[in-house]
Amino acid sequence: MKAVGFDNDKYLQMQSKYIRERISKFDNKLYLELGGKLFDDYHASRVLPGFQPDSKVRMLLQLSDQAEIVIVINATDIEKSKVRGDLGITYDADVLRLIDAFRDIGLYVGSVVIAQYCGQPVVDSFKNRLNNLGVKVFLHYSISGYPNNIPLIVSDEGFGKNEYIETSRPLVIVTAPGPGSGKMATCLSQLYHEYKRGVKAGYAKFETFPVWNLPLKHPVNLAYEAATADLNDVNMIDPFHLEAYGETTVNYNRDVEVFPVLNAIFEKIAGESPYKSPTDMGVNMAGNCIIDDEICKEASRQEIIRRYYHALCEQRQGRLDKEAVYKVELLMNKVGVSTEDRTVAKAALTRAEQTGLPAAAIELDNGKIITGKTSSLLGASAAVLLNALKELGGINHKMPLISPIVIEPIQNLKTKHLGNSNPRLHTDEILIALSISAATNPTAELALRQLPKLRGCEAHSSVILSQVDDSVFRKLGMNLTCEAKYQTKKLYHK
Secondary structure: OOOOOEOHHHHHHHHHHHHHHHHHOOOOEEEEEEOOOOOOOHHHHHHOOOOOOOHHHHHHHHHOOOEEEEEEEEHHHHHOOOEOOOOOOEHHHHHHHHHHHHHHOOOEEEEEEEEEEOOOHHHHHHHHHHHHOOOOEEEEEOOOOOOOOHHHHOOOOOHHHOOOOOOOOOEEEEEOOOOOOOHHHHHHHHHHHHHHOOOOEEEEEEOOOOOOOOOOOOHHHHHHHHHOHHHOOOEEEOHHHHHHHOOOOEEEHHHHHHHHHHHHHHHHHHOOOOOOOHHHHEOOOHHHHEOOHHHHHHHHHHHHHHHHHHHHHHHHOOOOOHHHHHHHHHHHHHHOOOHHHOHHHHHHHHHHHHHOOOEEEEEOOOOOEEEEEOOOOEOHHHHHHHHHHHHHHOOOOOOOOOOHHHHHHHHHHHHHHOOOOOOOEOHHHHHHHHHHHHOOOHHHHHHHOOHHHHOOOEEEEOOOOOHHHHHHHHHOOOEEEEOOOOOOOOOOOO
16 A cells, blocks of 8 residues: 555645635635646645545535536637646546536536637637537636736726626635636636625635645645646745745745735725735645655655656647746756656566567556566557556466457457457457456456556556557556657557
8 A cells, every 4th residue: 555645634624624714704705716626636646645636526515505616718728629637638528527527416517617718719619519508608808918917907998808707606616627727817807897796705715736835845846836837837935925924935926926916806895905915815724734744755756757758748749848848857857856766667668678569567556566568469558457457366477367269359340340450459448358258257357356456556658658548547547657759650640
């Protein structure tokens, strides 16, 4: 079992208490900006071992009768088909997934906001799709000089041009598929509109990273910078908090930049701002719940390495510029690690060098590394998956789990009827074949029962995987990285 460095129960208790206290400070309406992932904050669970990915939503369920959800998506992210790296789906698809997920657990989704809209046809198509599904959509626009031109921003020509989001409950949770979507600007715009309507609304921020009471260069905070390298987010000392209280705290550039805007809006609403700094806006008890700092530091160093591999692959696929890659590389240098410190990657590359073909490796919870090679029947990813299941189930590695009688018909189907030139089975196909074999083969059934034990394990491929294989590893909850190269020199890759 992996070491734990974070007390999740303490976190739930402290965070719930402070959110309730913040709600009580505002009478009629509170806009709570919720940063990070709600259902599946896997970044937090990786850098803070012990943090449960669904911690935030478990707290919100306690307030379900008072709360409604507003989901914000940036029009540019729709236009560029931005993909969530952890789930492998586009941001617009994730909006639909989030709506379903919220509804399934009894949370009310009031509407979707499209931020920085400027008439993009693909965005109009998405808006029409949501309307046809019965989801209310509101449009917010870019404001020239944001966030510095406060007189324009806090005017009818600034926030006043944005459509007013119609809400019906006292607690409005503003969330998004990912960072940089426009959550804060949406909250500020609503505060302006509420003021115009005579409603004294409040604002608070619930975001896990950066952790305000950890040092600026703490690996946990640097891992957040690595995760947002494409957004040019930079952690920094909160100058407003330092001036007001003489206390050094950590925030990030976008919050610091927008703080004067928030102050100006609050001053228009109530005559004065309830906050003296961006840190004051936040409700974040994560730093108080770290029970083993060294475990969290090492977990964060490993996360930065994973982010570096991811950035290299994104650059190779044309989805990320080299500046973002350089930034993550610099962060690796700051925490004193390199790709050599990812043991599972070295194992995969060694196996690939030995065989002259793509290879993959999985590091189990106990530290043991299992490898898989490319063969005539299986791709390396499928092979390493079977080998790991054998190891976890105490099954002799020489014992076949799936008979060729099962594999060969699948290969024939792929090549003779479905137009595939590669007969080797992918991970999804091998798992289906294993499931079929488990019906009559107790050993295969034993192997299949080991699948949950792969969650949280490290995996590495010597080549960029197909979308299918990549998706299976992530659905199994594994931390996958790949070398930034393809198996072939073809220009088109499925």
